[in-house]
Amino acid sequence: MDTNPHRYCVIMCGGIGSRFWPYSRTRMPKQFIDFLGTDRTLLQMSFDRISGIVSPSNIIVVSNSLYADFVHEQLPELPPENIILEPARRNTAPCIALASWHIAARDPEASIIVTPADHMITRENEFEKSVRAGFDFVESNDALLTLGITPTRPETGYGYIQIGEHVKDSISKVKTFTEKPELEMAKVFLATGEFFWNSGIFIWTAKSIMSALSEHTPEIASIFASVPPETYLDHERETEFIDRVFPTCKNISIDYSVMEVASNVYVETVSFGWSDLGTWSALFDLSPKNNDNNVTQNCNVLAYNCSGNIFAVRGEKLIVADGLENYIVADADGVLLICRMDREQKIKQMVTDARIKFGDKYK
Amino acid sequence: MDTNPHRYCVIMCGGIGSRFWPYSRTRMPKQFIDFLGTDRTLLQMSFDRISGIVSPSNIIVVSNSLYADFVHEQLPELPPENIILEPARRNTAPCIALASWHIAARDPEASIIVTPADHMITRENEFEKSVRAGFDFVESNDALLTLGITPTRPETGYGYIQIGEHVKDSISKVKTFTEKPELEMAKVFLATGEFFWNSGIFIWTAKSIMSALSEHTPEIASIFASVPPETYLDHERETEFIDRVFPTCKNISIDYSVMEVASNVYVETVSFGWSDLGTWSALFDLSPKNNDNNVTQNCNVLAYNCSGNIFAVRGEKLIVADGLENYIVADADGVLLICRMDREQKIKQMVTDARIKFGDKYK
Numbered sequence: 001m002d003t004n005p006h007r008y009c010v011i012m013c014g015g016i017g018s019r020f021w022p023y024s025r026t027r028m029p030k031q032f033i034d035f036l037g038t039d040r041t042l043l044q045m046s047f048d049r050i051s052g053i054v055s056p057s058n059i060i061v062v063s064n065s066l067y068a069d070f071v072h073e074q075l076p077e078l079p080p081e082n083i084i085l086e087p088a089r090r091n092t093a094p095c096i097a098l099a100s101w102h103i104a105a106r107d108p109e110a111s112i113i114v115t116p117a118d119h120m121i122t123r124e125n126e127f128e129k130s131v132r133a134g135f136d137f138v139e140s141n142d143a144l145l146t147l148g149i150t151p152t153r154p155e156t157g158y159g160y161i162q163i164g165e166h167v168k169d170s171i172s173k174v175k176t177f178t179e180k181p182e183l184e185m186a187k188v189f190l191a192t193g194e195f196f197w198n199s200g201i202f203i204w205t206a207k208s209i210m211s212a213l214s215e216h217t218p219e220i221a222s223i224f225a226s227v228p229p230e231t232y233l234d235h236e237r238e239t240e241f242i243d244r245v246f247p248t249c250k251n252i253s254i255d256y257s258v259m260e261v262a263s264n265v266y267v268e269t270v271s272f273g274w275s276d277l278g279t280w281s282a283l284f285d286l287s288p289k290n291n292d293n294n295v296t297q298n299c300n301v302l303a304y305n306c307s308g309n310i311f312a313v314r315g316e317k318l319i320v321a322d323g324l325e326n327y328i329v330a331d332a333d334g335v336l337l338i339c340r341m342d343r344e345q346k347i348k349q350m351v352t353d354a355r356i357k358f359g360d361k362y363k
Numbered sequence: 364m365d366t367n368p369h370r371y372c373v374i375m376c377g378g379i380g381s382r383f384w385p386y387s388r389t390r391m392p393k394q395f396i397d398f399l400g401t402d403r404t405l406l407q408m409s410f411d412r413i414s415g416i417v418s419p420s421n422i423i424v425v426s427n428s429l430y431a432d433f434v435h436e437q438l439p440e441l442p443p444e445n446i447i448l449e450p451a452r453r454n455t456a457p458c459i460a461l462a463s464w465h466i467a468a469r470d471p472e473a474s475i476i477v478t479p480a481d482h483m484i485t486r487e488n489e490f491e492k493s494v495r496a497g498f499d500f501v502e503s504n505d506a507l508l509t510l511g512i513t514p515t516r517p518e519t520g521y522g523y524i525q526i527g528e529h530v531k532d533s534i535s536k537v538k539t540f541t542e543k544p545e546l547e548m549a550k551v552f553l554a555t556g557e558f559f560w561n562s563g564i565f566i567w568t569a570k571s572i573m574s575a576l577s578e579h580t581p582e583i584a585s586i587f588a589s590v591p592p593e594t595y596l597d598h599e600r601e602t603e604f605i606d607r608v609f610p611t612c613k614n615i616s617i618d619y620s621v622m623e624v625a626s627n628v629y630v631e632t633v634s635f636g637w638s639d640l641g642t643w644s645a646l647f648d649l650s651p652k653n654n655d656n657n658v659t660q661n662c663n664v665l666a667y668n669c670s671g672n673i674f675a676v677r678g679e680k681l682i683v684a685d686g687l688e689n690y691i692v693a694d695a696d697g698v699l700l701i702c703r704m705d706r707e708q709k710i711k712q713m714v715t716d717a718r719i720k721f722g723d724k725y726k
Contacts, residue, residue: 022683049657108699300721302713315695318725320385320713323690323703331699334679340686343667350665350683358663361632
């Protein structure tokens with residue numbers, strides 16, 4: 001393995017995965033589940049994927065303190081001081097700021113790939129090539145690089161990045177970031193060849209991102225710049241510091257606070273079989289189908305007159321279904337969800353409704 | 364309470380309730396479940412209902428040996444020797460023959476009401492009046508009396524009894540028994556006023572039914588007539604005898620073997636708010652509905668765009684459902700069933716399929 005000692009990875013895995021409720025729960029979010037039945041969780045798959053490029057000693061996992069045990073158990077290879085635990089949920093900007101100052105304290109010359117843990121990548125060789133090219137670029141340019149996935153369909157569930165001026169190879173300036181489009185607009189996006197799916201994977205040097213954070217979101221940057229590097233190098237002191245200051249950070253995404261406003265934002269267009277695992281229908285699309293066009297996760301299913309469903313169970317269970325088309329059927333920890341696939345965007349609201357009506361036990 | 368010491372009751376509760384699978388299971392059939400959320404099981408409700416008419420010491424419960432513990436636990440008032448356990452399932456004729464010879468050994472002058480435990484009766488005063496009138500009739504006539512329920516709708520799920528010559532009050536000769544009719548035929552039945560729902564509740568004297576069994580199904584009757592009355596009065600000897608001979612009986616219903624062929628068959632037409640609890644849709648019809656026209660049994664439900672469903676859970680669970688109409692959703696003991704209500708007649712086949720595919724654990 002060719003791992004450059006200045007290269008680091010930050011895996012962000014503090015989300016609560018509420019879009020996969022009840023299969024993914026606050027107490028067991030999707031990144032900690034063997035979601036695809038491969039015997040590796042999404043977090044483990046993210047770790048495996050990057051560990052050919054970045055030495056495990058340089059992989060930092062940032063999660064919520066709720067999930068400390070999951071991270072330790074699932075990544076025994078990871079040095080304990082590489083696990084950073086957030087005491088509160090504050091979106092990606094504070095998370096990335098914290099990780100950046102932490103890494104810079106270890107190595108001011110560090111370059112960093114930042115990645116969520118809840119996507120799937122099927123072509124790992126391509127991934128490795130793209131990531132290495134990205135590192136090479138940011139190490140010789142003051143660039144905030146985001147990976148844009150070459151779209152294969154007019155997907156309405158993803159954000160898009162429009163490329164601007166071409167720089168070199170597969171790297172261009174970013175012209176715009178756009179929200180999830182309507183179908184007609186997505187078709188136009190696809191036809192122009194200028195629009196790429198926003199993967200949420202970033203590559204930059206510690207210097208570039210700290211500089212950008214300091215410029216564009218100084219109220220967050222100043223918090224993490226307020227202590228000397230030594231604080232980040234002593235796990236106990238660092239933890240005390242994080243627990244104290246992290247909750248005071250404002251809740252904002254790196255996209256909104258930095259990427260959409262900075263002038264040195266670039267996109268590397270890539271094709272490595274990426275899929276967001278953000279939705280049940282994405283999981284359905286990605287999963288192998290039974291003969292009857294249903295997807296089953298971790299359960300025995302007898303299906304009659306059923307098609308287009310995803311059946312997901314945590315814990316042993318037999319599901320017998322008759323006359324269901326295009327439903328999500330998910331059962332875990334005392335909650336059964338049966339929801340039309342095309343209404344899955346309502347699931348977050350359902351979780352909220354359940355909490356209001358029945359209390360926190362079903363979160 | 365006015366209980367005539369010659370009057371007995373036989374509650375038959377050995378069925379496995381497979382039509383309510385998986386809520387009702389071989390290991391916990393519906394008669395032993397608090398099906399209507401009243402804190403009394405169907406067996407207990409049957410016992411309560413009859414115990415104003417028949418002394419508890421004269422109530423005999425015939426069940427399958429699998430369910431001995433349920434009967435003992437649920438009916439602590441019942442003398443243990445009043446519980447007769449069948450070692451095998453042989454339908455109603457052997458069950459009734461056994462119970463009849465048992466009761467006749469105690470009291471040759473006994474009259475007997477025989478009733479299943481899986482229906483609901485809402486007007487208990489009417490029930491009591493009807494049963495007393497039935498007892499009075501059979502105690503002065505050699506009559507096999509069945510209770511025919513005045514129909515209130517063209518139900519296609521029940522068998523019907525056509526009345527013949529009127530005898531007295533609400534009692535007539537039976538002209539025919541008919542199977543479950545098609546809807547058009549059921550409408551004709553209702554319009555004529557001659558057809559009544561077959562309740563499966565019978566009243567007769569021990570003498571009359573033993574005589575009829577001996578005449579019409581001598582191969583069964585001879586088995587139970589083969590030992591002296593003393594055998595039935597010694598619980599241990601009786602149990603040994605039953606365990607030995609019962610499995611040798613042929614599997615046949617009392618309707619087919621006796622009621623449809625005997626000449627002294629009468630029907631008492633009654634109206635006491637009877638409903639068969641034989642099907643999910645019957646249970647749906649009987650149960651109070653939520654505002655959104657769903658029925659929930661023993662579970663918290665959040666329903667969106669749902670109507671006409673029955674949600675039944677054994678064990679605590681939250682069900683969140685979106686976009687379901689007219690489904691059965693039943694969850695118990697490691698099995699989840701989601702089935703269109705109009706396909707519930709397929710559930711027995713599903714149970715068989717599950718057993719073939721996954722073994723006996725889901726029975």
